[in-house]
Amino acid sequence: MSEHVDLLAIAAHRDDVELTCGGTLAKAVTAGHRVGIIDLTQGEMGTRGDAATRAAEAERAAKTLGVTVRLNAGMRDAHLENNEASRKKLVGLIRELQPRVVILPFPVGRHPDHRIASELGRDACYLAGLAKYAPSEGSEAHRPYKLLYALAYREDPVKPTFVVDISEVFETKMQAIRCYSTQFDGAKAAGEIHPTGQDLYELIRVQSAHYGSLIRRRYGEPFYTPETQEVEDVLKLGVQSI
Ligand SMILES: [Zn+2]
Numbered sequence: 001m002s003e004h005v006d007l008l009a010i011a012a013h014r015d016d017v018e019l020t021c022g023g024t025l026a027k028a029v030t031a032g033h034r035v036g037i038i039d040l041t042q043g044e045m046g047t048r049g050d051a052a053t054r055a056a057e058a059e060r061a062a063k064t065l066g067v068t069v070r071l072n073a074g075m076r077d078a079h080l081e082n083n084e085a086s087r088k089k090l091v092g093l094i095r096e097l098q099p100r101v102v103i104l105p106f107p108v109g110r111h112p113d114h115r116i117a118s119e120l121g122r123d124a125c126y127l128a129g130l131a132k133y134a135p136s137e138g139s140e141a142h143r144p145y146k147l148l149y150a151l152a153y154r155e156d157p158v159k160p161t162f163v164v165d166i167s168e169v170f171e172t173k174m175q176a177i178r179c180y181s182t183q184f185d186g187a188k189a190a191g192e193i194h195p196t197g198q199d200l201y202e203l204i205r206v207q208s209a210h211y212g213s214l215i216r217r218r219y220g221e222p223f224y225t226p227e228t229q230e231v232e233d234v235l236k237l238g239v240q241s242i
Contacts, residue, residue: 008099023166049182160222
């Protein structure tokens with residue numbers, strides 16, 4: 001019961017969520033929400049650093065962001081599959097955490113694991129709500145209310161449904177990313193970020209500033225939802241048009 005969270009980010013590799021939605025997670029913590037992370041793999045295929053080092057780095061990054069719980073599903077890095085076994089495993093973890101909102105990777109990605117993680121996460125969120133699917137003692141069926149797809153660094157012809165203003169927590173996001181020093185120090189690319197020759201940390205700052213500019217803020221993180229968002233009062237709409 002004590003492990004329940006309001007917001008949960010699910011991704012393939014340790015460091016994925018810091019890169020795509022770390023600011024949004026830190027901001028939710030600041031707002032008083034309970035936040036969790038599920039990394040599906042242990043990152044054992046990474047060129048730099050072993051799984052044990054990455055585990056310690058992920059733990060430090062979670063503390064930096066202020067998240068309540070960070071679980072690892074122990075699936076095989078670079079061999080991620082959306083199958084009966086992986087769905088069942090993830091359904092169990094989602095039921096344990098009972099999140100209201102779940103952030104998933106965008107369904108298109110450079111790394112095959114990112115695409116699979118998106119599909120697997122979406123399917124598991126649905127199945128977790130079916131009481132007769134893989135029932136287990138002390139585990140309650142639960143379907144998250146809202147799924148958000150993290151759109152950062154993607155160039156697909158998809159406009160963000162919304163951008164979260166992360167200006168206030170941008171340094172926290174960067175600090176969490178810097179926890180993965182074995183991965184990123186001196187790196188020119190990571191995750192969905194293509195190399196441009198610039199330092200990776202600078203590249204993340206520039207991209208975050210671009211997303212921030214879409215909502216006339218300093219730094220932002222973009223998200224996509226297939227469903228249309230509701231507006232209660234058009235007079236409270238933000239982001240100046242002209
Ligand atoms: Zn990744």
